[in-house]
Amino acid sequence: MTEPTTKAAAPSAGKPVATDPATGRVEREFTVKDRSQFQQTMRRFLRHKLAVGSLIVFLLLVLFAFVGPHLWKYQYTTITPDNSVPPSMKHPFGTDNLGHDMFAQVLRGLQQSIKVALSIALIATVGGTLWGTISGYYKGFVDNALMRFADLILTIPSLALAAALANNFSGSWWIIAIILGGLAAPYVGRVVRGMVLSIREREYVEAARALGASDIRIMLRHLVPNAFAVVVVNATLLVASGILAETSLSFLGFGVRPPDTSLGVLITLGQGAVNTRPWLFYFPGLFIILVALTVNFLGDGLRDALDPQQTRQRR
């Protein structure tokens, strides 16, 4: 990125370059304005229109999911006298065969799905970062043990493993989140380990060690912050894959279970009605796509903004 980080200083009107007597700094013709890494990243991110737009839409969806149920006239459990009516002014998304208002159901489903997806991303990111940092920093036996365990989880289709695990529990949303988050952690762990393996050989880590910094301090102050960019991008993409994983699990019958609901439960219940009462199937599906799409765009924008090697100018 060839950003203009230099700004022309006030014209020095033919004066020779002199030292400022007060500060002792050299007065130059061009002064460089300092920008922290955060500021640079923000500038680059804000220039990425699609990502900024996605962030706004995503935040609106979150607001919609968490505030909406309090404002809407029906609860998701309310059974209205209208059975299976198509979308109308009274029921914008129609109703199901029991008379549940689909708009209220979608609001609740969206809320539960966002909660699950954000928790998955949080659990997987924190767990995976710890896993990868410890594994990469200590190397040797610890690394071997942790990575073989990661291999073990990665060789099994995670949907199968999640279903087998969730089969043991009732389907509350936080159990689903812990299971799916835990199963996504090895992926994050592997990526972080790769980063840590190269960072730990850098001079500044060596310097910190020479100065007597403890292992914990090196990990928290040097390794994790330097792997941060990759972790953040991964976490964003995990939100998108998390929301999809939840729907898949619910479809197989091992996810969130009725009477509670999620977008996955809603499309599973609506799949039989796709030709007769399409609103039951399409509306929840559209919201899943909307959430996943905005989060994916957001992750893409973050990746571009955080990648220091990014040299291509985006149009």
Add this chain to the structure above:
Amino acid sequence: MLAYTIRRVLISVPVLLGSTILVFIMVKLSGDPLESIKLRNPPPPPQTIKLEEHRLGLDQSWPLQYWNWLKGLVLHGNFGAAVQPSDNIGSEIGSHLWVTMRLVFFSVLIALILAIITGVLSAVKQYSALDYTTTFFGFLFLSMPVFWFAVLLKSWGIWYNQNVSANTFYTIGDKSVVLENDTTWGHITDVAGHMVLPTIVLGLAGYAGWTRFTRASMLEVLNSDHVRLARAKGLRSRKVLVRHALRNALIPLTTVTALDIAALLGGAILTETVFQWQGMGALFVQSLRDKDAHLMMGWLLVSATIVILFNLIADLLYGVLDPRIRHA
């Protein structure tokens, strides 16, 4: 290369064993497989339950159960007794695996071909209309639940069939129950017809990530010095693109494809459930419903082997794509 292969296979044995132990414990914790028999009305005589417990080895301790299963598998190639008395786990897995593998194989093939073509084109013509279209569809399929798309496509198939009053798209099952044209060719076309919609679903699910990946790694290679040199030498642009750029861009794609196979098997479970195929997906759901530890372990052993095999193939392909990585 042979020594490398053998070493890799040997390393994967403990991983496989570990995963079966993990799953064994998980299924054991999930409950009693004989619950449905015990709850029968009128209750079955205690001898029946005793016999069933003995048949499934439930009267032994867990470690002993696992050991017996392992012994039977290694010595006799026997996957153990299934909860459904009529099932033989080995032959069940065999027939179901064939159904699933042809779906996965063709999906991967189609997805890779499409992903490489569109990925390369959108990298070469960056920011063109084609690039934006590919990117949009890539993101769209990346953000769509596999089974939602499967149900959607199935319903379109049914709708189309009703409109033309002909059975153009098969939407249920992996083959017809009764076949009018009972010849080899008839069987092949019948199976192929049933595969069309599920393959599109699973193929597009894989395509989404891979086309993004191909584009990114192509862009990286196209900006590198050796491609600039190849151009400066005056090589024809097609040759530069295929021999110098694509070949290098394929190396990371190989890794990603192999890593995604596990996820694709998960997608196959969903696709098969929607289209009511008798594949590994159905077998998996059955093992969970029956709380059948032996069936589950057999299922897992086979799918984990497939994942490991694909990873091995990917590693061997590195050597073909990149002469610097030769496995001694």
